[in-house]
Amino acid sequence: MENKLYFIGAGPGDADLITVKGRKIIEEADVIIFAGSLVSKDHFEYCKETVEIHNSASMTLEEVIDVVKKSHSEGKKVVRLHTGDPAIYGAIKEQMDELDKLNIKYEVVPGVSSFTAAAAAIKKEFTLPSVSQTVILTRMEGRTPVPEKEDLERLAGIGASMALFLSVGMIEKVVEKLRRGYGRNVPVAVIQRATWGDEKYVTGTLDDIAEKVKEAKITKTAQILVGDFIDCDYDKSLLYDKTFSHEYRVAKDENTNN
Template sequence: MENIVYFIGAGPGDPDLITVKGRKILSEADVIIYAGSLVSKEHFEHCKENVEIHNSASMTLQEVIDVVVKSYNENKKIVRLHTGDPAIYGAIKEQMDELEKFNIPYEVVPGVSSFTAAAAAIKKEFTLPNVSQTIILTRMEGRTPVPEKEDLERLAGIGASMALFLSVGMIDKVVEKLRKGYGRNVPVAVIQRATWGDEKYVIGTLDDIAEKVKEENITKTAQILVGDFINCEYDKSLLYHENFTHMFRKGKDENSSN
């Protein structure tokens, strides 16, 4: 492993959902800075016995960078372990910008995002023919603002499949905006801690999902999935249709004409 900083996506919860590449790099690390309770500590079972571990939940950006710079100058192998995929709400851009100031090289190793893990938990597919071919990843405005053009009501008006991060604590506001945007009652699923041992979920519609979420005491670490893909009729994919021809397969009608 080169002496560079690795930003690694640990996956949504289940420690086996980290990539093979991510686990290999993690096993060779001298220093790990990980994202608190969002990352399973079982990952550390694959690490060196004397690995130095820091929990970034109690650290500022400057403190994280200080650890990285010090460790890099000591020629140690460093891993910044993020939950899910670090490219989505991972706050890695600001860290990478700081490393560039010190001319410290880095690499990003992607991971399984919680939005795909949530869909897997309820055994659904976001992109169904004649239903939706678009997925919107977004969040409700909280302490972190959302650009006005990305207001949830406006996005919901598109009618695409949606996955909301960091929003379940504002479920009533979420429902209100979605109802205005979609203009009708649509299916909704809320999945808490997808792929963790204590995973749980509720499925309903805009009419009843807020009540179900409160009954199950789902207050954080959850994905809100919205759209007809959760419960609908749909067209079969052309990809596997007997008359659909592509470079690896001739259609049935084409074969019969030869």
């Protein structure tokens, strides 16, 4: 493994949902900086006994970079282990900028995001023909602001399938904005700790989801999925339609089956 930093997506929770590439790099790592309680410690079962592990939950950006800088200078192999996929709410851009200043090479290894894990948990497909062919990943504004043009109400007005990160603690405000944006009652599912051993979820609509979330005591580490894809009629895909031709298949005549 080359002497560079590896940003690795650990997946949504279940340690087996990391990529094969990510697992192999972890097995060879000398130093791992991981994202606190959001990353399963089961990953460490595959590490060398001599691995040095740092929990970034209590660390600042400067402290993280200091560990990387020192480890890199000692020729150690460093992994920055992020939850889900590091490209989504991973705050990796600011880390990469600092590494560029230090001329430290790095690579990003993608992972399974919690929004796809949440859809898997409730066995739904975001992109149903005639229903929605667009998925919006967003969040409710909190301590971290959201650009005005990306206000949740505006995005909901598009009518696409949506996955909301970091927002379940403000479920009432979320419902209020979604209701104004969609202009109608739509299906909603809230999935807490998708793929973890204590995974749980509730399904409903904008009319009752806030109350269901409270009753289930879901307060954090949850995805809010919104849209008709959760409960609707839909058209079947042309991809497997016997009357539809494409590069790999010639259409069959509906009447003759030839």
